[in-house]
Amino acid sequence: MLVKCGGLEMVTKTEELNIVGKNWTRLDGANKVSGRSVFTDDVRLPGMLCGKVVRSPHPYARIISIDASAAEALPGVKAVLLPEDAKGIWIGVNQPLLAQGKATYVGHDIAAVAALDEETAAKAAALIKIKYEKLPEVTSIKQALADDTPLLHAKAKGNVGWEQKASWGDPDASFAACDQIREEEFVTYPSHNCYAEFHVAIADFTQPGKLTMWTPSQSALMFQKVLAAAFKLPDSAVRMLTLNTGGGFSGRVTPRPHHFLAALLSRKSGRPVRIRASGDEEFIMCRAGGKVVYRLKSGATKQGRLKVIEADLLFDTGAYVESQMIVTILTSSYLNALYKIDASRYRGRLIHTNHLPYYFHHGGGIAQFQFALGQHIDGLARDIGMDPVEFNLLNAVDKDYTPLHGSFYTSCGLKECIEKSAEQAGWKEKYGKLPKYKGIGLGIGAMASGAKGVFKHDTSAALIKITDDGLASLSIGLPDIGQSSHTAMAIIAGEVLGITPDDIRVVSGDTDSDPLDVGAFTQRGTFNTGNAVKNACQDARDQLAKVAAAKLGADAEQLVFRNRLIYPDGEPDKAIEFKQLVFDTLHSQEGRFVMGRGFYNSPLEKGTMAYSFGAQIAEVSVDPGTGVVTVEKVTAAHDVGRALNPRIVEGQIDGQVFSAMSQVLYEECIMEDGQVMNPSRLDYKMPRAFEMPEVEHIIVETIDPNGPFGAKEVGEGPIVCTMQAIANAVTNAIGKPVKDMPLTPWRVLRHIND
Amino acid sequence: MGKQLITLTVNGDSHEIAIQSHHTLLDVLRNELGLTGTKRGCTAGSCGACTVNGDAGEAICSCLSLAIEWDGRSVTTIEGVQEGSELHPVQDAFLEFGAVQCGFCTPGLIMTTKALLDVNSSPSEDEINEALAGAFCRCTGHIKVKKAVRKAVEMLRDRAAGNAG
Incomplete structure (x- = not known):
């Protein structure tokens, strides 16, 4: 095992690796330091409108009436969306896109407008008059669980929206065998992801049956699938364009209300529509985690052998279950990840309150x-x-x-x-x-x-094309949200092909052309997409090796690809240049254009490798x-x-x-x-x-x-x-x-x- | 609401622009001139993503400054930092020393750093911290940003020595 401590000194770690393990400057860096990198809010489409959302100021209220006539009459307003326009569109598990009859949290989307500019949109939003009848709100887990508290959802008995239970081994017997037992409670409070790039979406739904969306995202595939289902389109009819993404931090995995609303406003107005968050909206439209109470109990022998851990977690999940059932599944699994224990027991409950439906934090x-x-x-x-x-x-x-x-x-x-x-x-x-x-x-x-479980597969795919100038284009569907994943993929490709990351352009961000990738979440990029890239490059290398072997009179298996050269192992003096080999392969009777393809999917039924x-x-x-x-x-x-x-x-x-x-x-x-x-x-x-x-x-x-x-x-x-x-x-x-x-x-x- | 004509020099180019009195410098740079390298962040002066350099090279939150105040004056944006096809040492240092991740805050950080180093060629740790206090980076934890600022100081010093030699 190799261990390297601190500092910037580069250590060459193994004899055989030439590219992997060295410090490479990120490929998108020069654009990022010079202001040339394009983010979603930098996109200007012809005729693009600005959208604004009207949200509930009350944690819990019946909506008595909505009068949008003044907003509709305001010059420059091109579309107004009211709750009836969004019927049948759901977010997360059970949240209607626009509040239907009741607003159940501060920030609950009720209506939206699109206008020629931000000022007119804001003015129009303010002109929508909503009459509310305030209802008694539930704003704490304790209150939500009290016997006399009315249910927020008829189906969620006791205001418990989801319960995850699991047990491994025999916890009771294990506790009985412990000399020391500790039991206590911890609390964490609500938070927000605070991405550098604020929430923003641009939708072009001006052609029937074709939605194009620009937005920062960790997974274009998740966005595509969820939006396609909402608008009853085939997946491929939704084109997701992921430009630079200003941070993910677990908060940009699936579409949120503004993504759906931008699409609906675009369809209604017949023009592209952008919705972006202002500083305070950022905290009102989406938040990360809510309050969580962790009741933990564990036991050990007096010699210090940990035997059993038990966790009972209560999550304030907000008015609807967004996706926090995944947090309960994850925490139940991580209860057992670190220690050699005999038994464990987990219970996690998502509790409904009149708070915004919570998501994930970093x-x-x-x-x-x-x-x-x-x-x-x-x-x-x-x-x-x-x-x-x-x-x-x-x-x-x-x-x-x-x-x-x-x-x-x-x-x-x-x-x-x-x-x-x-x-x-x-x-x-x-x-x-x-x-x-x-x-x-x-x-x-x-x-x-990576963790298989969101879909039946956890697939990443990759495609590499090698041009006769000796350079390559690597197509992947994994977004680079700042983590330098695109450069990491070019490093893997460079190592396999014996060229440098600078020889490789990474092409990504368009679901019309990207190979499939589940996305940049559950920490799957390096492992899954990395293996896909390695497989694709091996495929391209095999095609080149066949030609090189014939030229060199060597065994294809014995060829070394290194420093832009190809040679039989141990005979670098016989080397042919990578560029020459690619050129000869194309400019030949066969006319082979070298493209490698590969994919990776965990062979496990569930979980991670x-x-x-x-x-x-x-x-x-x-x-x-x-x-x-x-x-x-x-x-x-x-x-x-x-x-x-x-x-x-x-x-x-x-x-x-x-x-x-x-x-x-x-x-x-x-x-x-x-x-x-x-x-x-x-x-x-x-x-x-x-x-x-x-x-x-x-x-x-x-x-x-x-x-x-x-x-x-x-x-x-x-x-x-x-x-x-x-x-x-x-x-x-x-x-x-x-x-x-x-x-x-x-x-x-x-x-x-x- | 009537519009007013202002003359604004950006990165050395003079522009006549019709603006409304409530438009900010940020609005004008991004919407009127298409200079989208300057980022629109919090629009409240608390994140620093919109930082540009004013006439005297000072760091300005362009989201808090009305465009009308810039009539007859000049600003430098991130698009004006690069020298021909060469990166400025501050840009180079950020790139080489890993101070860039998602890149959204990067233009603001570079303009903040440039404003500091243009007037102070050997800033102390406290002066670097003070200059960076208004520039928020969510990805890097500011750790490699500070390292890059110190590297930029060295690179600028080497360059000055080279020019003198």
């Missing part, structure tokens, strides 16, 4: 769950009198282990990550020995690289006068399988440490009577440059047997470790547990003074 609910679980396990170790690092090492999973949820770990660097991060951070010298109000904490995590693992040590200081937590340093080890592009891997780790630090210390949609009280980037606090700690990276490489060149995900694994590490460090600093997130100064002060 970390997909798993990182937030680990905020609770990581602290809980830390507490159990303390109860037994064990050092948390020792406790975690004693119980951590290994390679070739099958955890209770049934996956198989073909590679696993969890223990190495714990050991290396602890060693690098000086854990032994610091834990329990720091002055008061200084703390150190450990967090560990696992993350699947590979997990990444990580461990992080956070060091903090707490100001006992103000409650302000300063994160001084984070030492982050991550088992990425193999780092395809090490500097980009570091950047992924940095970004996730930031995002997790942001969530655990700052981010909160402060709710009052169903209303967000801080809907702006100024009041919804996130760390700025001066607040960021030093981050030390430790890249652990376990070379996964099924990953492309051994690679696994690094897109959401690191974030899973950070929140718990910081919380554990705060607990270590103040000597009291901190069970609510975010740990804003007033909450920390309350803990100190309790």
Whole structure:
């Protein structure tokens, strides 16, 4: 195993790899630093209108009447949508696109307008008069679960919209065999993804039976399928155009109300329509996670053997179930991912309230769950009198282990990550020995690289065409939402073909021409699309090798493709140039134009082929006068399988440490009577440059047997470790547990003074 | 509402533009001149995506500045930073040192950095932090951004030394 610590120095890791593992500048970088990159809001279509949505100001109200006559009469208004125009269109599981009779949350879409410009659209939206009769709202989980609270949906008994239950082994018997049992409750509060690029969609539905949409997205395929179903079109009649996407953070996987509304407004007006969010709308139209209460119980022997974990989770899911049942499925599986335990039990319930239907935040609910679980396990170790690092090492999973949820770990660097991060951070010298109000904490995590289950397949496909100038175009359907996935794919292609990533153009973002790809979520890009690209390039290479073998009088299997040359292994003096070979292959009697195709789909029925693992040590200081937590340093080890592009891997780790630090210390949609009280980037606090700690990276490489060149995900694994590490460090600093997130100064002060 | 004619110089090019009094500099750059490299973010001065450089090279939130105030003045946008086909050292440093991810905030960050380094060729850590405090990046955690700013300082110093030599 190869382990590389910190810094930018490049290490050549294996003799045989020439492209993979070096630092490559991202292919889209030059456009991004010079203002030439095009994002959705930069698109101008002829005759394009501006859309504006009218939303409920009340958490719960009956809609008595809607009068749109003044809006319709306003010069410049080209279309008005009312609830009856959107009948039969559903979002998520059970949400009508426009409120039908009742508005059930602040921000519930009721009507929409399209006009010549933003000002006229805003004016028209304000002219739509809606009469409401306010109803008593339900704005907390506790209230929703009370016996006398009216049901928000007749079908959701007890206001429980979804329940996920699972049990592995014999939890009761396992608890009975424990010497130490710990039971406690944690809470995380509502949040927002805060993408750099605000919500925006442009729809062109001016031809019947053909919808074209530009929007930032993590999965064009999901958008295409959901929109096609809503408008009763064949999938291919919906053309999704994904330009640069200004961040995903688990929040851009499926279409949201504004996507459907832009399409309907376009169809009605006969012109393209853009809907984009203003600063405050951003927080009202979509949010990430709602409040979650985590009740955890676990037990261990006095020797420190963890035997059983039980979790009972309550999610404020909002007025409708958007997609949070997936969070319950994920958290139930991740309950078992990290430790060798005998048994576990899970219950997760989605509770309806008069809040916006919640979605995912960065970390997909798993990182937030680990905020609770990581602290809980830390507490159990303390109860037994064990050092948390020792406790975690004693119980951590290994390679070739099958955890209770049934996956198989073909590679696993969890223990190495714990050991290396602890060693690098000086854990032994610091834990329990720091002055008061200084703390150190450990967090560990696992993350699947792709997960079959959304569809029956988890397929990514790729196509590479090689032109007679020796260059190549790689077509994929995986979007680059900032994670540098397109460059990673060019690295894989370059390694297989013996050319450089700079020789390759990555073409993507148009469902009319892209090969199929499930998309950039569940951390599937590197693993699934990476394998598809590798297969496509191998296909192209085989075609070229056949011609080269004949020319060189060598065995095609023995040919080396490297440094834009092809030669029999060990005989570089016989090399022919890659460009010449491609030219000769085309300009021949056969006239072969080389195109390689490939796809990858996990052979499993469900779940993932590979997990990444990580461990992080956070060091903090707490100001006992103000409650302000300063994160001084984070030492982050991550088992990425193999780092395809090490500097980009570091950047992924940095970004996730930031995002997790942001969530655990700052981010909160402060709710009052169903209303967000801080809907702006100024009041919804996130760390700025001066607040960021030093981050030390430790890249652990376990070379996964099924990953492309051994690679696994690094897109959401690191974030899973950070929140718990910081919380554990705060607990270590103040000597009291901190069970609510975010740990804003007033909450920390309350803990100190309790 | 009547329109007013203003003369605005952008990246050295002079434009006569008819604007309404409530239009911001950002509106004019993006909608009237098609310079979409300057990004429309929060439109409230809290994200920095719309940052351009004013007459004196200062960092300006173009979303908070009325276009009418710019009559007879000049601004530099991200499209005007590159020198011919060569990237400016600040752009180069951001590109080479991994300070770019999704890229939406990048133009604003580069204009913020350029404004700092144009007047301060050796900023302290605190001065870099202060300059970047108004520029929000969701992807990078600002860590490689700060590294890139420090690299840009070195690259500009090397370039100045080269020119002097």
